[in-house]
Each structure stands twice: as C-alpha cells, then as structure tokens.
Amino acid sequence: MAGRKQTKIFVLDTNVILHDHNCIYQFKDNDIVIPLTVLEELDKFKKGNDPINFQAREFVRVLDDIVGEQLFNGGIKLNPESGKLIIATGKPFSDTMKQSFKEDIPDHRILAVAEFYTHENPKRKTILVTKDINLRMKAKSLGIVSEDYENDKIKDPEVFEKSILEIEGYSDGLIEKIYNEGAISLADSTLPDAPIPNKYYIFKGNKSSVLARYEASTNRIVRVEKTVAYGIKPRNAEQTFSLNSLLNPDIKLVSLSGKAGTGKTLLALAAAMEQHKQYDQILLARPIVALSNRDLGFLPGDAEEKISPYMQPLFDNLSVIKHAFNPRSQEYQKIDELLKEQRLIITPLAYIRGRSLSNAFFIVDEAQNLTPHEIKTIITRAGEGTKMVFTGDLQQIDSPYLDMKSNGLAYMTDRMRKQELFSHVNLVKGERSYLAELASDLL
Known part of the structure; x- marks a missing residue:
C-alpha cells in the first residue's frame, strides 16, 4: 500500500504577499506559515496609493475574513482541500x-521562523518563499531550503522572441497570390x-x-x-506589424515588447491619435x-513637480508626433x-486606478514593472469599446522583486497569446539612432 504523500511547509516573506495578496491560496494541500513580523511589516504598507499598498490592504482584508484563535495555535484550513x-x-x-547575522531585523526574524520549522519538522520539507534573492542566499547559507514565488512565472520566456516568424524559400507563387488577392486560405499556405x-x-x-x-x-x-499613423511611418517589418495590431479594431489587447529605441510607445501613441x-x-x-524604491514624498516640490520627471518620456513621444506636422496644421493643433x-x-498609472474605462484607447508604458495581479486589475477595468496597449522592455525591470519570467507584461503575453482579440509584437531593431542601437546592444 502506497504511503500518503508528505505535504510541505511554506514560510512566506512579506514581499510575496505584496506581490500577490491571494498567494495563500496557491499552495494546494501544503501548510503555510506567516511569521508575525510579516504582519508588522504589512502594517507599514497599508497607507498609500502605490500597488504594494493596495496588496497590503487586500491581504489584511483576506486575513480578517479567516481570523481565529487557531491561526496562532496549530493553524486553520482555508478550505477542505487546502493545508x-x-x-x-x-x-x-x-x-x-547569532554568529552569522548580528542585526535583529525583519528578514532575520523570518529566517529564524523558517529555521525553527525546518528543525521541528525533520520529516517534512520546509521552504522559505521569498522574492528577495539576497534573503534566499542567506537562507541557503543556514541550510534552509528557499525558493522564489513561482505561481505566476511564465514557463517559456522565449515566447517574446517568437512573435514574428520568418520563413525562407517560400513559394513565389503563393507570395504573388497574397499580393494580388490580399489573402490565401490557411490550407493553401503550406x-x-x-x-x-x-x-x-x-x-x-x-x-x-x-508581410x-x-x-x-x-x-x-x-x-x-x-x-502611416498620424505622420509616423514604420521603418521596418516589426513596426509595420505593430501598427497593424494597433490599428486593427478587432484586436482589443496589444502587447509591444522590445529594447529602448525600437519605437514601442511612439507607435502606440501615433496609432491612438490616428483613431x-x-x-x-x-x-x-x-x-x-521611485529611485531606490523610495516614496515620492522624498522628492522636492508639490505633487505635479514630483511626478513630472517620470512622465517626461511620454511627453517627449508626443512632441515627436507633433513635430511631424507644421505648427499651423490641423493635425498639430488637434493634439x-x-x-x-x-x-x-x-x-501616472496610480491616478486612474479604480476607474471604469469605456470607449478609450489606453496605453500603459513600462508595463514590465507591473506585477501579474496589477496587469489583471487594469485589464478588468476595460469597458465596452476600449482598446488596451501595454509596452515594455524586459531588459529594464526596475522592481527588485520582478524578473523576465514573473513581470506582468510577460505573464499577460503568455496567458493571452492564443486569444483572437490579442496580439503581441517583439521589436528588436532600434530606430532611435545608430548610437542608441549600439549602446543597447553592447553596454
């Protein structure tokens, strides 16, 4: 008779909860341990309009619904199938x-809990789950098993590089037919x-x-x-495909990825103006x-002055479009x-959170810095007639707890890529300047 599978014990770090407030429901029949110091840290994040503040508040609400004395005394099952x-x-x-870490800080208190459960349960595997690479290294130095939060990571990061397929040696007869008739059946495409x-x-x-x-x-x-979209002409096949997606009314969700200078945001804004x-x-x-993950309150000036530097790249793209026309032209004045x-x-994205977006062309720039949950929250705000475009560079992730596999842009593209209303284009060739292209490739 086969023995029952031994369940695991997962100790959660604060950043996992701030990444996904529903994370406690993702561990199947395994037990979940939340150190009390994590709740103390969450309390510091409850106030504010940033995504992590929202996650902290939502988790506290989730916890409040299931609170009971057993939480602190042996634990409580979330549902009949869970741990x-x-x-x-x-x-x-x-x-x-004590010999390894002299400071009494939250990270070390979490390590102490993970170490305690590891030693108290020798027949079960205890795993510290954290998105902090440094904390994972500290745990491993103590012999504690530690992993990243994998629930919303994509399995195939190369999905971005496969958005365009180039086929050599194709039939010239079929190419001519596509040109003359505008299309061929899939059965004839070989x-x-x-x-x-x-x-x-x-x-x-x-x-x-x-193409x-x-x-x-x-x-x-x-x-x-x-x-051509509002004076902006595509300079390569990737940009041509991007505009095709952006201008197609049947495609309601578009993902544009690529390094700096490939024209992602410019094309999206030009397509929006065209329509x-x-x-x-x-x-x-x-x-x-914010720089060094510090709140905007650290920056000088009023709210508008604090935000202005972050929004300037978007105004720069708008300026490029404006200067494609004469200042006296109707197109220039329309902007x-x-x-x-x-x-x-x-x-800023935080300023439109909670709004219902009906009949809008909505562009989210730098989407690689969003979590999967944030992407979901934004898309579910889409009302009738709304088109959403997410742009980002997976090589320039500023959040310390996101990577190429776990960021929201990658997650959305992976999950939506087989849907008829979705399109993804990965732009590779830089068109800003030869210097920008060289720096992007070599530095």
Whole structure:
C-alpha cells in the first residue's frame, strides 16, 4: 500500500504577499506559515496609493475574513482541500544565526521562523518563499531550503522572441497570390505548424517577399501593408506589424515588447491619435517606480513637480508626433486641442486606478514593472469599446522583486497569446539612432 504523500511547509516573506495578496491560496494541500513580523511589516504598507499598498490592504482584508484563535495555535484550513494557515510568533535565534547575522531585523526574524520549522519538522520539507534573492542566499547559507514565488512565472520566456516568424524559400507563387488577392486560405499556405491567432510572418521567396498575419476568424493568411499613423511611418517589418495590431479594431489587447529605441510607445501613441475620432479618450500612463524604491514624498516640490520627471518620456513621444506636422496644421493643433479638453491624458498609472474605462484607447508604458495581479486589475477595468496597449522592455525591470519570467507584461503575453482579440509584437531593431542601437546592444 502506497504511503500518503508528505505535504510541505511554506514560510512566506512579506514581499510575496505584496506581490500577490491571494498567494495563500496557491499552495494546494501544503501548510503555510506567516511569521508575525510579516504582519508588522504589512502594517507599514497599508497607507498609500502605490500597488504594494493596495496588496497590503487586500491581504489584511483576506486575513480578517479567516481570523481565529487557531491561526496562532496549530493553524486553520482555508478550505477542505487546502493545508493549514499558521501565524507564527517570533522564534529565538539559533547560535548559528547569532554568529552569522548580528542585526535583529525583519528578514532575520523570518529566517529564524523558517529555521525553527525546518528543525521541528525533520520529516517534512520546509521552504522559505521569498522574492528577495539576497534573503534566499542567506537562507541557503543556514541550510534552509528557499525558493522564489513561482505561481505566476511564465514557463517559456522565449515566447517574446517568437512573435514574428520568418520563413525562407517560400513559394513565389503563393507570395504573388497574397499580393494580388490580399489573402490565401490557411490550407493553401503550406505552413509547417498551425498558427496562433494574429501570428505575424515574413515570407521570403527567391524573387519576392511579403508581410502577413494569420487571421483566425477567417482562417486565412492576410497581407499586412505598410501604413502611416498620424505622420509616423514604420521603418521596418516589426513596426509595420505593430501598427497593424494597433490599428486593427478587432484586436482589443496589444502587447509591444522590445529594447529602448525600437519605437514601442511612439507607435502606440501615433496609432491612438490616428483613431482619436473613434474613442472618447486617449490615456497614456506609466507606473512610477521611485529611485531606490523610495516614496515620492522624498522628492522636492508639490505633487505635479514630483511626478513630472517620470512622465517626461511620454511627453517627449508626443512632441515627436507633433513635430511631424507644421505648427499651423490641423493635425498639430488637434493634439493641443485634445490635451486642453482632457481627451488626451498623460498621467501616472496610480491616478486612474479604480476607474471604469469605456470607449478609450489606453496605453500603459513600462508595463514590465507591473506585477501579474496589477496587469489583471487594469485589464478588468476595460469597458465596452476600449482598446488596451501595454509596452515594455524586459531588459529594464526596475522592481527588485520582478524578473523576465514573473513581470506582468510577460505573464499577460503568455496567458493571452492564443486569444483572437490579442496580439503581441517583439521589436528588436532600434530606430532611435545608430548610437542608441549600439549602446543597447553592447553596454
């Protein structure tokens, strides 16, 4: 008779809860231990408008719903299939810990709890879960098993590099047919694999080539033409594909990834301006990740002056579009008009949290600095007629607890990539300048 599988004990760090306030429901039938010092740290984060403040408040509400004396005495089951949730009071530092860590700080108190459960339960595996790499290294130095929070990490980070498929030696006859008829059936396309919706292709024959997209609703490979959006002309195939997604009314959610200078934000804003008559409002927002993770209150000036440096790159992109036209032109004046009427708004992401966005073109810049939960919260605010665009560079993640596999932009792209209303394009070629391209590649 096979023995029952031995469950594990997971000790959670504060940053896991601040990353996902529902994390306690992600450990199946294993026990979860939350050190009391974690609750003390969460209390410091309850006030404020930043994402981590929201996560802290939501977790406290979740905990309040299940609170009971058993939480501190043996634990309480969250549901019939789950393990127990335990709030652990502080544990004494072992001699090894005293010799290794002189300071009595929250991280070390969490380590002490993890060490206690490791020694008290030799037949069960105790794991410290933290998004802090340094704390994981400290734990391992004490012989404590430690892991990152993996629940919302993508399995295949190369999904970003596979957004465009280039096929060499394609039939010149089929390329000519795509040009002349605008599309061919999937059955006639001779593709090696079944494509996902809105997959982009560069077909290269001996004498010709063509840009195309798989249209799932009609099961066809359709030609993608180079289109100008509010004075901005695509300079390469990647930018052409990006504008195709951005200008397609049937694609409601777009993800644009790529290094600095590839034109992600500029293309998104140009596409929004090109379609300004179709939407009640154009919103361009970005999360604020303060320097050294310090609150904006540390910066001088009033609220607008504190925020201004973070929003300036967005205004720079708007300036590029404006200067594609004569200052006396209707297009130039329309931008100023939309800004004045607040139909074109550039704002920190926190300022629009909680709003219901109906018939809006909503661009979220620097989305690689958002958690998966934050991305979900934003998308679920989309009302009827709204199009959402997320742009970001996975090589420039400013949050200390996110990486290429766990950030919101990667998570969303991985989960949504097979949906007909979604499209993703990874831009590789920099178009800002040769110097910018060289620096991005070499430095």
